[in-house]
Amino acid sequence: MNLPPCFRFQPALAAVLLVLAGCYSRNDVKTEGGAVTEQQVENDQTKMPRDNAKVAPDKGAPNVAVETDAAAAAPLAQVNVFLEVSGSMEGFMPKPGADASNTRFQQQVAQFLSELNNSPAASRKVYYRIKEKPYRDSYQELSGTVRGGIKEPASSTDIPTVLDTLVSNYYAANTVNVLISDFIYSPKNTGAIPYIKTDITDAISRTQRTDLAVSVYGFTSDFQGTFYPAIMTGARKVPNCCDTDIPYYFWVIGPQDAVRRFEAALLAKQPAQQVHYGIKYPRPASSLLNKYQNKGDWYYGEKTASKREAGATYHTVAVQEASAQNPVEFVLGLNLSTMPALYRDPAYLKQNLKLVGQDTDAKIVNVAAATDQTRASSGPENQYTHFVKVRLTKMARAARPLQVVLNDARPAWVSQWTTQNDSNINQAGPKTFAFASLLDGVSTAIVAGQDAPVFQIPLTLEPAK
Amino acid sequence: MKSFFRFLYELIGSPQPPSETPVYREVIFPNVGLLTLGVSLALVLIFYYLINRAMGVATFNKGRHWAIFLIANAIIAFIIAIVQCNSQQVAEHSYIYWLATLNAVYGLLWFFLFSVILRKGSTNASTTPF
Incomplete structure (x- = not known):
């Protein structure tokens, strides 16, 4: 053993470096905010050479267990927010006037977006404008749309198509989709009105999602713009509307567990104008x-x-x-x-x-x-x-x-917010056309007649x- | 044993307020019953075997001396019940005092029964109280 001293300590040094490297990678995984996969940790271990394995497992094994436990209570992987930007939504988001007044929609939605964007309850937040299909936006762009008005309004969006898109393409484990819209569904002709419920059921059930849950939150806001009624027997549009408040809705769509956790984190303080389908709550x-x-x-x-x-x-x-x-x-x-x-x-x-x-x-x-x-x-x-x-x-x-x-049971506000004819919205009041039928469609698709108690x-x- | 004490103490009706029933039946009745029995036995032993035999006191064997012990035992029994109820923090209710009074009566009874059984072993007071 006539090696120079620095070589003599080489094996020990190598072992220390490898252990440190292992620790670092695990810390790194932790700071990613709970998006931990066991695979990553395993990969780290497989990279370690054989002789180091004697040192590593003692430290490594408990860490893995702790991190997977934490993953169960970890934040949601992703929240997608979809804001409808068809012409009918313009009245909620008027361009700011000289008197710096805004609508309650602007106030409330901008605040919700801000809360969501700053919330630790979801690791990743993605924002979309919905026209004929969803377009990706940043938080600043979407919040800017809410505050400053819609730049290029879409002609109209078809609610069943939107719901189908969300359920088929954006449904993922640990992910929820929040759809913000006025939910005025105007069928192509009056003959289609009795089939609103069926259209919604078909849209939601087309892609079979066994764990799907939908929660609906109702809000009202003042409205300054052109109102497009669903029933066009009178005027096709009501300009300079409205003297009455107009309802708008948040629909939260996703796996039931994710929807429940999202609501507990971000929508717990909302008023009781809400309906929930398909969520299983733990016994209180x-x-x-x-x-x-x-x-x-x-x-x-x-x-x-x-x-x-x-x-x-x-x-x-x-x-x-x-x-x-x-x-x-x-x-x-x-x-x-x-x-x-x-x-x-x-x-x-x-x-x-x-x-x-x-x-x-x-x-x-x-x-x-x-x-x-x-x-x-x-x-x-x-x-x-x-x-x-x-x-x-x-x-x-x-x-x-x-x-x-x-x-x-269906709460009383649903029927109070439903009208069968919104052609004269100022007289109808803050109601949405065929809203109860939309919810009937959701209920049929998700609950399927088997009403489980809360x-x-x-x-x-x-x-x- | 629990059901024996429950029988004895529920002769005056079930515990009040009713919400405290489990505590009375499971804790207070057995505790109070056993303590009262024990204290009565101890006082009888002190009167007949300590004072009137081991210590050989000749001037404390009359019926009135025995009565002093009898009354003292009843007072102790009353206090035992109150203290037990308070230490178990049951809801305030006049029932506590009814229970204490009943327990004082049981104290008199136990003291009398133990006296009848044990007086023969005493040298100076084998005929007290009669």
Whole structure:
């Protein structure tokens, strides 16, 4: 071993360099923002020479596991935003006048685009203008169109074609498509009007997507420009429109899991004018509350109830006595904070929360949202955003299941925003032609008549032992 | 054992408010019952075997001395119930005092029964209280 000293340390040096190289590449992958593929990490390892493999696995193996776990909760891979720029949209995006006034559409959409562009919830954001087909834009260009008006409006866009394009060509795992449009669908002739629903169903179902979900958010805006009604029995267009607000919509289209996460991240604060098709929500956290507006002789039937562990939840009602004179009332706390605003709306919940049970006269008597008082309470009610109060006066002799089910019914605003004739829009008000039929088409394509409840919470009613 | 204490303490009706029933049945009744039994036994042993046998005190074996221990035991039983309810943080309710009163009565009963059984072993007080 008469080698010069620098050569003697060469193997060790090589090993250190290789380990460092491995670390670097892994860091690099991390900073890409969760778009981690196991393949990349594996490639890094296969590049390492054999003798280094003894050092590397100890560090490498746990890293891989951690990163794939993180990928499950990682941001969406991509969000595509499509803004319709046909002539009918010009009234939403008038060129800025001398008085620097803008429409609510401009205000709201520009803000949404900005929030999306700055959001960490999606790794990649791509913007398109929709004319006869989508044209790629940058964020600045699209936002500029919203603020400054449409440069070259398209003559018209056909809604079924647009939907077909999005579902067929832009559907991808972990990706959502947001379509911003007024959704005024004018069939070629009046004979086609009864088939609007079928046209939409066909457009969405042409490419079979088993996991497809569509969410629709409705907004209204003032409108300064030419309005093109779908029904052209009167004027073909209404210039200098409108005295009334005009609705516009965000349609969020993609795999149900991606749509749900996108909405939770970016559309959670929108008002309750929304409809959701095909999204499966995880069962919300819930518990019976034995010291919140409770009445009558009942207690938690769980064996563990006496331990009163912090954070424990209860779903069994042990009823000692229930009669017309001495009814039992219990409250189920629900945490709906991760649900869209529609399913947090007490009015919607009052109408669509139902009890499914046997041998009982249990009824929901009230649904209330959390108040400052419940949020500030030291009891378990501070965990919940909504409270469902159930009353019963009769009890079976043995334990019976009782389910609290939220039915997925069409919200009332859809019919209120629908008109069958928009030729005189100033009298019709803020309504969209055949909007309910469009949604019927979506519903048929996605739900296919099998109305699954939004969620169901199983409870047990049992006589006290 | 749990069902025995539950039977004893629910003679005055089921626990109030009803929402606290599991805590009373699973925790408070057994605790209070066992503590009261234990304390009653201990006081009986002190009266008959410590004071009136081991220590050989000759002037503390009358019926009124026994009654002092009997009443003290009832008061302790009352306090045991209140303390147990408070330490389990059950909702405030007049039921707690009804339960404590019932427990004081059981304290009297246990003390009397233990006295009858154990008095023969005492040297100075084998005929107290009768």
